Amino acid sequence: MIDDDRKQRLLAAMAEAGIDMLLVYGNAWQGDYLRYATDFAALEGQALALVRADGHVTLYLDSPLEVDRAEIDCPDIEVVHAPNLIAEVDGALDRFRNQRIGSAPGRLIPRRLAARAKDLNLADQTAFLDRLLMHKLDSEIAAMRRAATLADEGYAVFRQAARVGRADYELIAEIEAFFRAHGVDHNFQIIGVGGPEVRGMAPPSGKTLKRGDLVTTELTPRVDGYYAQICRTLVVGEPNAEQTKAHALWRESMEAGIAVVRDGVTAADIARAENDVFRAHGLGEYTTSEYTRVRGHGLGLFVDTKPHILEDVTTRIDAGMTLIVHPNTYHPVVGYMVLGDSLVVTRDGCEVVTATPRELFSVPV
């Protein structure tokens, strides 16, 4: 069981770091710290958990709907319905005054609780949990592989759904139905439809597909808590020469990035390898924050976990990390284009876990 593996590891790490208790916050946006500590995936409302060194976990939820779910999904922990969540956890913390309490993620801990840092011997332990989140156990990697398989299958559904006249949100509706039926409880997905006017991806806005459109998507199913991501671009109709040429550059860049991934390199090394390809083609400008956010990122219990693959991020890449390498950015002639594969870092390189061909797909008109 992944959650048992995680819990043992967490408790051992807490003992080693001298942490008596962890205060962990989570919601449906940033739920990875909470999931690591409790195995609960928050959907509505907010959640706080107290993890004691002896392994006892109390999960406080302000939504009664979530309490029902948590009692079924997480039978081994204590679930408390706390309509006045912050006040109730504030009161509970009083019982642990003489202990060393760590909190994570520090920036999202509610202000009222964070304000008691001195009073409660409460220290931000985000970095402590980040290390556990980044370096995966074998069972975590196995879940991520299952998610990657479904990412491939989901993209096949997406391609099947894409045709002239369909709205962008209809494509996503088809995928979500497929995912719910096949064990994916959540999916992060954004989309872009159009030509050079499209500068990025966002939730669907109701655009309908027409001949010549580039349709970009970043599809990220979650299986047993773990996300895997795939980024692909398709053309409605036959791709033109510029689109084909641009895609070849994106592929060269992604493969250059993947080629340098191995235990011991830095996130910056990967980003540099990707960006050097753009620079070599005179498109270095499009690797900047004006046009792109990151050149890849960690994957795990969060869609966009550390490390971010950027030339100024010096985080060491270790075997057992899971990443996506995606040189997604804007092209001045064809518009926003994406291509990315998920991978597991190994001692000598990496294993790419998504298997969809790295081609510029075309759907018939």
Add this chain to the structure above:
Amino acid sequence: MRRGLMGWDQEELPKSVLAARLERLQAAMARNGFEALLLYTNLVRPAAVCWLTGFTPYWIESLLLVPASGTPMLATALSKRVADWIRTTAWLDEIVNTPKPGTAIGQRLAGCKRVGVLEFDALPAGLYDDMVAAAPAVELVDASAMFASVRRSIDDAERQLIERADALAVAALDQVDAAATDAGALAGLVEKHARLAGAEEAYIAIAPDLDLDWRLIQVSGPAPLARRFAVRASIAYKGAWVRRTRSFARDPQGARAMAIAEKWLAQVASSIFAGLPLESQITASLMLLRPAENLLRKSWMVEACRGSYPLEVVESSRSPGNDAQVADTCLVLSIELPVDDVPWIGAAPVFVRS
């Protein structure tokens, strides 16, 4: 993360409606001596900012500064490239894209003395720290009660959005066949239908065997459905949320009892009036439906939008309120009770009548 249809249609939500809401809020701020008001938003707590501007973040967090006069400023961690998208979804004249929204807001507040904050206790520590570092002299005061008093009544535009969300939920649940046997496939079907019709978000929960367990859970992947089950569709349309729950039975006794209960719920949902506490109205309605057993075994919950949550519990059978209902408010009533010994769960939106 939101991945359904998002966008601002000024036919549905005219700028004049948003301006009227802003005016009401600013009037309340003036009465309470606030020079500005801060509203936090993320995808779990989007309701306050959405009500005022139409904006819901699909990702990351943002902070809205409502000045004493003039239009609000959004400071968001969403990247600059997303600013154009934000403008297609909301009335926002000023958007500051920054990795440090708290700092940007703090710099803007530097001259203020007293500023209100919706749900001040819950403000994330990172944003708060950045804000007070930039504006150490500002007194920040919880303004949740003030906001709720302005927010409570809904206008015609909001009512129409809620009705649209409800229509999507009803149509999605109409897809359910009581003969269905796979909960995962059923959840996918209901969600697909809602999203195809333009839902911004759809959370589908199922109680797969009502005879064993009344609790509704998220289901994905193959899972058996028993002869009696329930499906809850929590649907958002352009920031307006409703829940609809329906129970289904394959056996004739169950189907008959559930049909009676459904009819009763529709009656209750259309007959909640202002001026009386909710509990007494629900209890009176229950007298129409097998009174003795239901009064003992009923469980109900009422949700409404008062702050940053789209729906939050405001009363329940465990903690009923004594306050009289107010006209022109919208609630979601969820109720579970046995009807002729058949377990039944239902939920529907309620517009409180004057």
